Amino acid sequence: xxxxxxxxxxxxxxxxGKVKRSRQYQPAAWQxxxxxxxxxxxxxxxxxxxxxxTTDTLVQDVHFSLKTTTWEELGWKxxxxxxxDIGAMGGVPKYALVTLALQGDVLVEDIDKLYNGLLKACKxxxxxxxxxxxxxxxxxxxxxxxxxxxxxxNPLTRSAARPGDKIAVTGFIGDSAGGLALxxxxxxxxxxxxxxxxxxxxHPEPRVKEGQFLTRIGVKAAIDISDGLVADLGHICQSxxxxxxINTEKLPISPRLKQAFGERALPLAxxxxxxxxxxxTAPATVMETVKxxxxxxxxxxxxxxxxxxxxxxxxxxRDKVLHWERGGWDHFLSSH
Numbered sequence: 001x002x003x004x005x006x007x008x009x010x011x012x013x014x015x016x017g018k019v020k021r022s023r024q025y026q027p028a029a030w031q032x033x034x035x036x037x038x039x040x041x042x043x044x045x046x047x048x049x050x051x052x053x054t055t056d057t058l059v060q061d062v063h064f065s066l067k068t069t070t071w072e073e074l075g076w077k078x079x080x081x082x083x084x085d086i087g088a089m090g091g092v093p094k095y096a097l098v099t100l101a102l103q104g105d106v107l108v109e110d111i112d113k114l115y116n117g118l119l120k121a122c123k124x125x126x127x128x129x130x131x132x133x134x135x136x137x138x139x140x141x142x143x144x145x146x147x148x149x150x151x152x153x154n155p156l157t158r159s160a161a162r163p164g165d166k167i168a169v170t171g172f173i174g175d176s177a178g179g180l181a182l183x184x185x186x187x188x189x190x191x192x193x194x195x196x197x198x199x200x201x202x203h204p205e206p207r208v209k210e211g212q213f214l215t216r217i218g219v220k221a222a223i224d225i226s227d228g229l230v231a232d233l234g235h236i237c238q239s240x241x242x243x244x245x246i247n248t249e250k251l252p253i254s255p256r257l258k259q260a261f262g263e264r265a266l267p268l269a270x271x272x273x274x275x276x277x278x279x280x281t282a283p284a285t286v287m288e289t290v291k292x293x294x295x296x297x298x299x300x301x302x303x304x305x306x307x308x309x310x311x312x313x314x315x316x317x318r319d320k321v322l323h324w325e326r327g328g329w330d331h332f333l334s335s336h
Contacts, residue, residue: 012037035157038239040085040223041148043155050150054085060139068183071110073202075117078142080204081226083125084276086148087208088224089155090215096122096129097145101137114142125208153215156280158239160220165281165304167244170207170296172254173229175200177272178261189260196256204276210294214280217289222280228273230312230324236281237310246302249317270314270324 003011016037023030034050035043041054058064058078066074079096086093098118100111122129127146179201181187182194206224214222221240223232229251233244248266257265281304282290291298314322 035155039158040088041091041155043089046149050155052086052089052091052148052150052155053145054082055143055145056082056085057141057143059141065184066140069202071113072117072120074142075114075119076121076203077117078144079118079121079127079146080125080206081276082144082146083121083127083208084204084206084224084226086146087206087211088222088278089150089157090153090211090222091148091150091155092212093125093127093146093148093208095147096127098129098132099143099145100132100134101139101141101143102134103139104136106140125206150215151212154220156211156215156219156222158221158223158236161236161240161242161244161281161304162221163242163304163306164283165221166284166287166300167233167246167279167281167302167304168287168290168298168300169225169229169252169277169279170210170294170298171275171277172252172257172297173225173275173277174251174253174257174265174269174272176204176274176276177201177228177268178257178265180272180274181268182260187260193256193260197260201274204274206276207278207296210278210296213294214278214282214290217293218286219280219282219290221282222278225275225277225279226273228271229275229279230270230314231273232279233312234310236279237304237312240304241308241310243305243307243309243311243313244302245305245313245315247315247319248322250299250301252297252299252301 019037032045034045041052043050043052060066064074083093118129121127175197179197179199182189182197183201211222221236223236225232233246237244248270251269253265253269257268261268287300314324316322
């Protein structure tokens, strides 16, 4: 079987199973590990507190195009997508390693701009770049590894959703996918709409403080929306062994996305990805506290249910089931 037949998440499951079986041969190395492969970040017990780590890679012409993305925008996004992973577990981002794979004809001035973007993100989220690596390659590849910690409490995880929990998201969803569609397609819209949606795609603002608040008040399950709402909720369902119902008319879709794309706004919100908003579940009483205490918009969009197989059901405005085959990003599946 080829990996483009198995898919990204099937490959992750294969690797995770192999790594899990190897733990019996090196128990000392795994001492203190709380969460390994399969969540937004790895988690272990440090000397003084709980520590977290994550890594992400952006590859030219797979994740970004230098025809539509500036080097400074690329720097900002390459760090903030990692910051979002730490924030989605309620953590505080701290230290980053940045590895660059570059062609020899890349301009020095462009790498200077790349680091302008990286350092702007460092300043906003109080992250220190403490090292990395540099190699030659056929295209530009940026890999960031990020460490963080918890300031008390337990990490938010994908495996803690329970039947009866309400499902909520922060902010708007679908704007990033709309921005990408405008950048890569033929559709033309008003200049102000283009700027807004392009910024949503290239300049994500991770919900770090919101994640820390969620873990303090008792929310237990969360993920950041990177692969798409349906796909990421599916990750929660799979990890928690639950199912979910989404009322699509309740989705927080921005007026500007609707203005730009009309009926296409709904699939962009459901399957688009890279919003880096928080998707989380909690009992109704906890949700009421969240909505009162967090300044950013919080929208309840559905409910966690029991039953197998673990799946996400979409309902329209008349509570009729919307049928869909698959949504969200997968790096390897042949259909991409």
